[in-house]
Amino acid sequence: MSILVIGSVALDTIETPFGKRKDILGGSATYFSYSASFFTGVNLVAVIGDDFPKKHIGLLKSRGINLDGLKVIKNGKTFRWSGSYKYDMNEATTHSTDLNVFETFNPQIPERYKNSEYVLLANIDPDLQLNVLSQVKKPKLIAADSMNLWINTKKPSLMKLLKKIDIFIINEGEARLFTKQPSLIKAGRMILGYGPKHVVVKKGEHGCLLFSKNGFFSAPAYPIEDIFDPTGAGDTFAGGFIGYLAKLNKTHTEHDLRKAIVYGSVMASFNVESFSLERLKKLTDKEIQARYKQFKEFTHIK
Amino acid sequence: MSILVIGSVALDTIETPFGKRKDILGGSATYFSYSASFFTGVNLVAVIGDDFPKKHIGLLKSRGINLDGLKVIKNGKTFRWSGSYKYDMNEATTHSTDLNVFETFNPQIPERYKNSEYVLLANIDPDLQLNVLSQVKKPKLIAADSMNLWINTKKPSLMKLLKKIDIFIINEGEARLFTKQPSLIKAGRMILGYGPKHVVVKKGEHGCLLFSKNGFFSAPAYPIEDIFDPTGAGDTFAGGFIGYLAKLNKTHTEHDLRKAIVYGSVMASFNVESFSLERLKKLTDKEIQARYKQFKEFTHIK
Secondary structure (H helix, E strand, O other), X not given: OOEEEEOOOEEEEEEEOOEEEEEEEEOHHHHHHHHHOOOOOEEEEEEEEOOOOHHHHHHHHHOOOEEEEEEEEXXXXXXXXXXXXXXXXXXXXXEEEEOHHHHHOOOOOOHHHOOOOEEEEOOOOHHHHHHHHHHOOOOOEEEEEOOHHHHHHOHHHHHHHHOOOOEEEEEHHHHHHHHOOOOHHHHHHHHHOOOXXXXXXXXXXXXXXXXXXXXXXXXXXXXXXXXXXXXXXXXXXXXXXXXXXXXHOOOOOHHHHHHHHHHHHHHHHHHOOOOOOHHHHOOOHHHHHHHHHHHHHHHOOO | OOEEEEOOOEEEEEEEOOEEEEEEEEOHHHHHHHHHOOOOOEEEEEEEEOOXXXXXXXXXXXXXXXXXXXXXXXXXXXXXEEEEEOOOOOOEEEEEEEOXXXXXXXXXXXXXXXXXXXXXXXXXXXXXXHHHHHHOOOOOEEEEEOOHXXXXXXXXXXXXXXXXXXXXXXXXXHHHHHHOOOOHHHHHHHHHOXXXXXXXXXXXXXXXXXXXXXXXXXXXXXXXXXXOOOOOHHHHHHHHHHHHHHHHOOOOOHHHHHHHHHHHHHHHHHHOOOOOOHHHHOOOHHHHHXXXXXXXXXXXXX
């Protein structure tokens, strides 16, 4: 079952202890779509300027990602993000966020996307996320990501969104910011109380926590010796996570969710091995399955 | 099989966001012994001053901990540590460390301790750890803890110690400090190269990592909503971890080590629920087994 994803398609300028890159392919919807495409079909909704390199379009198309919903603005400038990572690579410092064509984006969902049963609202303005949601006819599973910017500036819209979705994905620092709780366990349970059926708290190199009404799951990260660039790890995680659930295409059990989280973690582990989508471009299904198997072995208690 | 433990028995002054306590029972050997006593016998080696409250001695004795090796220095002052924790409770800020009677401590292992097969060298000067080790006849399993102070001031002694032990237990920040590696995965493997058969990297609320020559295990922490005081969590962890292995009293497999780590995590999860040993004092075997079972369930992938 295909996933409808709305989010950013961007050009990133990134500095890590291992190097610097200017205007490389990035964006939440880009990472999500590419990652999810290993599991299922993807219908992308986003906006770019006509400065966006054609080769990137070709790359997304090569994975079968449907781009009918990718709007190109004539004389527009693509969304740009610039950031850097310190020594421990756990948190990005944002240097600049130029929304550009996203500033006036009014997403129109193509007719053939409107029957999508799986929807991923990647990290963009919660009002845009709500707008998209209102155009989808009968979604079966809706997941959303967000960030500190929206928690700080658009909390009412975010709270409204949380009542309409099944899975909310957020990172550790944002969960603490959102709830003003130092305890992640309390924070996760508190967000669950805001409406979603499940909350995933991402903790970077420390893995993630899944909170459900009647369940709790703690997953480590796949052990990577050299994290080269963590940009997009969360979106790549979401791609594997929701991608696997959409592939199953059935009412998921707690154990389906856990397996989905492991697939998400595995996808993220590949992504952090290089800048942009460089590692994912070379990724094979065999490699995904091998790491999935290893992941289970690394956490197994007899 | 009883464990010989050498470490500190101390009086702590602690401030957390939840309160402040002065001169409460603490010390690495105290927490370790009390925790391990739920699994096996413990022979303690430490030194205190005659200012040490008798009720604490009674408490340790009530758990069957052998105190033949607890030296009391007349007119001596017990080791004191003072520290505080910030909002996220992940790291202590040390305000003062008064070694007092530990400054001139020359540990003499009681004759009947010398045949101990399980040895835990809790966090004290690595020269004292080496000294104790030289007095033990035929140890079957030796584990040691350390800290940033000794990494910074006694690295050669620590490196010498690492060649003689089976399990080295260290926390996240110390592992990075020790190896100058931002990646914990690299740091753990590098320390493994210094000599020990296994390295455990403790990550507080994020659990721990176990590195072995042919194995890797990642365990989350047991999810505690309110961490009241993390002091002694690492030593309580070590108590459950080594306590379980000593109780097994056989050549351990990778899976025995994993189970032992879960018992350690469970013991630590109780300890952080109150100041000093307050929670452990009320702890029952039934509660330990219940959390062990829950822990397995929280990490299980079908």
